[in-house]
Amino acid sequence: METVISLEGVTAELGGHPVLRGIDLAVRAGEVIALLGANGSGKSTTVRAAVGRVPITAGRLEVFGTPLSRFRDWRRIGYVPQRSTAAGGVPATVREVVAAGRLAHRGLRPLRRVDHEAVHRALETVGLADRAREPVATLSGGQHQRVLIARALTNDPDLLIMDEPLAGVDLASQDVLADTVRTLVGRGTAVLLVLHELGPMEPLIDRAVILSGGRVERVVQRGDQLPDTHACHPEDAAEPSAEPRLHTGIM
Numbered sequence: 001m002e003t004v005i006s007l008e009g010v011t012a013e014l015g016g017h018p019v020l021r022g023i024d025l026a027v028r029a030g031e032v033i034a035l036l037g038a039n040g041s042g043k044s045t046t047v048r049a050a051v052g053r054v055p056i057t058a059g060r061l062e063v064f065g066t067p068l069s070r071f072r073d074w075r076r077i078g079y080v081p082q083r084s085t086a087a088g089g090v091p092a093t094v095r096e097v098v099a100a101g102r103l104a105h106r107g108l109r110p111l112r113r114v115d116h117e118a119v120h121r122a123l124e125t126v127g128l129a130d131r132a133r134e135p136v137a138t139l140s141g142g143q144h145q146r147v148l149i150a151r152a153l154t155n156d157p158d159l160l161i162m163d164e165p166l167a168g169v170d171l172a173s174q175d176v177l178a179d180t181v182r183t184l185v186g187r188g189t190a191v192l193l194v195l196h197e198l199g200p201m202e203p204l205i206d207r208a209v210i211l212s213g214g215r216v217e218r219v220v221q222r223g224d225q226l227p228d229t230h231a232c233h234p235e236d237a238a239e240p241s242a243e244p245r246l247h248t249g250i251m
């Protein structure tokens with residue numbers, strides 16, 4: 001299987017402080033990899049480094065066999081950052097936000113039929129084709145998340161990276177997101193997820209990489225015992241939430 005992304009001994013600093021202290025991670029075509037760990041363990045920084053948003057200070061980082069510094073084929077990677085919204089006060093429709101994902105193809109030229117088809121396909125994948133004409137501002141948090149994922153899917157990426165896609169998302173939308181990931185994996189797409197709770201993603205995860213203090217603490221293969229949530233997020237244990245628990249299974 002092709003290795004779509006590999007990190008070897010990757011280190012990175014933010015604000016002059018070391019944040020990643022030697023991350024090893026490999027994702028192959030069709031795999032679903034979950035990055036887990038306590039708040040501040042370096043999960044977001046790892047995926048941001050993987051898409052070139054945080055410079056690495058040492059180690060090797062390759063995407064599709066090319067060092068990141070020389071990689072140019074960004075259409076092959078879809079990235080959904082943490083805690084963003086699709087609306088941002090802009091009165092755009094769902095279709096317009098998703099169509100922005102085709103800018104890499106079209107620049108500022110008008111969208112062609114093939115672009116519209118790609119947008120429609122992405123909206124169908126996340127179950128929002130029937131909401132295409134609605135303003136994004138009218139969507140729920142979970143639907144927003146699905147719009148952002150659709151935008152990341154418009155170029156049929158070979159690697160989809162999502163930073164906490166389940167955060168603040170209702171259970172019904174979580175199930176839709178899990179179905180979306182299942183569909184993508186069926187097409188051979190690799191998926192790298194930052195998660196706090198596995199929720200309905202759990203049966204899809206091939207490997208969980210648990211970070212601690214900017215290092216890989218351990219790797220858990222599918223079928224092996226995953227840690228419980230409190231082991232990953234001790235701070236969560238100190239403040240039990242009044243919210244109903246997500247169905248986390250072995251997490």
Ligand SMILES: Nc1ncnc2c1ncn2[C@@H]1O[C@H](COP(=O)(O)OP(=O)(O)OP(=O)(O)O)[C@@H](O)[C@H]1O
Nearest residue numbers: 014015017019037038039040041042043044045046
């Ligand atoms: N812009 C920044 N400047 C300085 N330090 C930062 C910056 N962003 C993050 N950090 C620090 O880097 C460390 C890792 O942060 P990161 O966001 O990668 O963790 P995380 O595992 O994704 O956490 P969470 O689960 O809370 O999202 C933390 O100690 C954080 O305080």
